[in-house]
Amino acid sequence: MAGIAAGGSRRSALAPWLLVAPGVLWLLAFYLVPTLTLARTSFATGDLPWYDGYQRAFTDYGQHMLRSFGYALTATIAAILLGYPLAYVMAFRADRLKNFLLGLVILPFFTTFLVRTFAWKTILNDGGPVVNLLGTLHLLPADGRLLNTIWAVIGGITYNFLPFMILPIYVSLEKIDRRLTEAAQDLYCNQFTAFRKVVLPLSLPGVLAGSLLTFIPASGDFLNAELLGSPNQKMLGSVIQGQFLTVRDYPLAAALSFALMALITILVVMYARALGTEDLA
Amino acid sequence: MTTEKKGAVGTRWTGPMLDVYAGLVLLYLFLPIFVIIAYSFNKPEGKFNFVWKAFSLDAWRDPFIYPALVEAMKLSLKVAAVSTSVATVFGALIALALCRYTWKAAGPVNFLLVLPLTTPEVVLGSSLLSLFLQANVQTGFWTIVIAHIMFSVSYVALTVKARIRGFDWTLEEAAMDLYANPLRVIFKVTLPLIAPGIAAAAMLSFALSLDDFIITLFNAGSRVTYPLYVYGARRAAFPPQINVLATVILLGSLLLLGATVLWQNRRLKEALTGK
Numbered sequence: 001m002a003g004i005a006a007g008g009s010r011r012s013a014l015a016p017w018l019l020v021a022p023g024v025l026w027l028l029a030f031y032l033v034p035t036l037t038l039a040r041t042s043f044a045t046g047d048l049p050w051y052d053g054y055q056r057a058f059t060d061y062g063q064h065m066l067r068s069f070g071y072a073l074t075a076t077i078a079a080i081l082l083g084y085p086l087a088y089v090m091a092f093r094a095d096r097l098k099n100f101l102l103g104l105v106i107l108p109f110f111t112t113f114l115v116r117t118f119a120w121k122t123i124l125n126d127g128g129p130v131v132n133l134l135g136t137l138h139l140l141p142a143d144g145r146l147l148n149t150i151w152a153v154i155g156g157i158t159y160n161f162l163p164f165m166i167l168p169i170y171v172s173l174e175k176i177d178r179r180l181t182e183a184a185q186d187l188y189c190n191q192f193t194a195f196r197k198v199v200l201p202l203s204l205p206g207v208l209a210g211s212l213l214t215f216i217p218a219s220g221d222f223l224n225a226e227l228l229g230s231p232n233q234k235m236l237g238s239v240i241q242g243q244f245l246t247v248r249d250y251p252l253a254a255a256l257s258f259a260l261m262a263l264i265t266i267l268v269v270m271y272a273r274a275l276g277t278e279d280l281a
Numbered sequence: 282m283t284t285e286k287k288g289a290v291g292t293r294w295t296g297p298m299l300d301v302y303a304g305l306v307l308l309y310l311f312l313p314i315f316v317i318i319a320y321s322f323n324k325p326e327g328k329f330n331f332v333w334k335a336f337s338l339d340a341w342r343d344p345f346i347y348p349a350l351v352e353a354m355k356l357s358l359k360v361a362a363v364s365t366s367v368a369t370v371f372g373a374l375i376a377l378a379l380c381r382y383t384w385k386a387a388g389p390v391n392f393l394l395v396l397p398l399t400t401p402e403v404v405l406g407s408s409l410l411s412l413f414l415q416a417n418v419q420t421g422f423w424t425i426v427i428a429h430i431m432f433s434v435s436y437v438a439l440t441v442k443a444r445i446r447g448f449d450w451t452l453e454e455a456a457m458d459l460y461a462n463p464l465r466v467i468f469k470v471t472l473p474l475i476a477p478g479i480a481a482a483a484m485l486s487f488a489l490s491l492d493d494f495i496i497t498l499f500n501a502g503s504r505v506t507y508p509l510y511v512y513g514a515r516r517a518a519f520p521p522q523i524n525v526l527a528t529v530i531l532l533g534s535l536l537l538l539g540a541t542v543l544w545q546n547r548r549l550k551e552a553l554t555g556k
Binding site: 017023024028040041083085086088089093103105109112118119120121125159163191217236237240244250253258265268 | 374498508
């Protein structure tokens with residue numbers, strides 16, 4: 001943070017430590033320590049080699065991992081395609097409706113996420129209006145179903161995390177100085193070029209933040225796959241939950257969980273590098 | 282509109298097309314909510330409220346006939362109340378420290394705050410469970426509360442921080458120069474300044490706690506919160522009362538949100554007129 005906080009020099013250097021102590025200790029005890037415990041659990045294979053959990057995680061559940069990342073990636077791209085234009089309209093075209101639209105975007109948070117996912121089950125049900133409409137347009141797969149398909153699962157995931165994509169993009173668009181686009185147009189940029197050369201680059205931090213807020217939870221999500229999909233769409237989160245809570249193969253479950261986190265971290269760093277922005281906070 | 286405003290973006294054709302597209306996206310966001318509300322008035326055939334049968338007010342007349350559902354809702358509200366109170370205090374203190382002081386540990390503290398937000402819930406839940414297993418802690422009410430405080434602290438701290446960044450802290454010094462004692466400064470200057478940010482963060486934290494499913498699933502033991510009840514309901518029975526409660530939560534949050542906006546406007550007026 002730039003600048004010198006007022007009065008900082010006058011106060012004792014102990015004050016900020018005391019202020020952050022309860023929260024930071026809580027996070028250390030119940031975020032950092034558990035993560036380390038998880039790592040330890042993943043190696044606690046008994047007589048088997050230490051990497052046994054990881055070996056089984058990648059050989060037996062590699063496809064679930066790939067599927068989870070594939071679904072999360074597709075949902076993230078879909079959320080950008082759906083969310084960016086909406087955020088753009090909110091920031092540049094909505095005028096006085098801006099705050100109202102913002103309220104509409106966060107409204108879904110106020111109904112339980114699980115109940116909303118069940119509502120999709122109703123909407124996509126066989127014989128429902130959506131299935132009938134798409135059926136008439138011959139847009140459905142051969143068996144004429146939407147529920148229990150990959151499309152229902154990805155649609156559900158996209159839906160769940162869409163507001164997390166819209167809000168950061170909106171914030172970054174909102175911050176853009178309007179005079180910049182005017183200047184671009186004065187310099188004979190057409191509207192599309194002005195967007196491509198000025199607005200889009202300046203909104204990339206928002207796209208980055210939104211993508212992370214979508215991709216990360218989406219890759220660990222399993223409710224959409226469980227409620228809207230069939231066993232063919234089972235995601236890694238389901239496997240982790242089953243191994244932890246039902247099978248109780250803790251080393252395998254911990255290895256799966258830890259591998260998921262490590263892979264996400266790698267992907268996130270690569271993505272942040274590619275977009276050229278690294279301040280996520 | 283015949284002429285586009287200067288700086289407004291979109292040509293005669295692309296502009297309205299964008300608006301229509303945005304409207305469709307909003308419709309996508311709202312479709313399930315319409316369905317939830319509509320199906321609270323359904324009289325389902327059989328135990329599962331997934332197919333429309335007939336309009337009825339039965340569920341609204343007897344929202345509490347399923348004791349397990351009521352218990353689950355009570356537990357969720359209790360967990361949310363306890364975890365929000367603690368997380369709001371912890372998070373607000375961190376935000377204060379980060380905004381008030383230039384301090385070499387600010388970077389690491391910020392990083393620690395962001396970490397839980399960039400960890401999938403399934404990892405947060407499973408790692409906490411592995412801690413409780415190793416420490417031989419029986420999972421139940423308090424482990425749910427611990428988990429909820431953990432993920433709420435970050436949200437609270439970051440929300441409050443965003444709201445109070447750029448405040449004029451010299452106001453505090455002015456108060457002290459005018460011989461206010463430190464307690465008076467805190468209650469008359471600091472708290473009123475940061476209160477709206479804290480209220481927003483507390484509401485967010487409450488909503489997140491009420492809504493959390495994945496982390497709770499791992500750390501609930503035999504306790505059943507509202508989301509866990511709904512999850513279990515997919516196998517046994519899914520009565521319209523679930524939709525009634527979801528609708529009530531929605532209306533309650535809207536009222537609360539409206540009240541907060543009014544309150545903040547009043548505070549602003551008070552601050553401006555010096556009362």
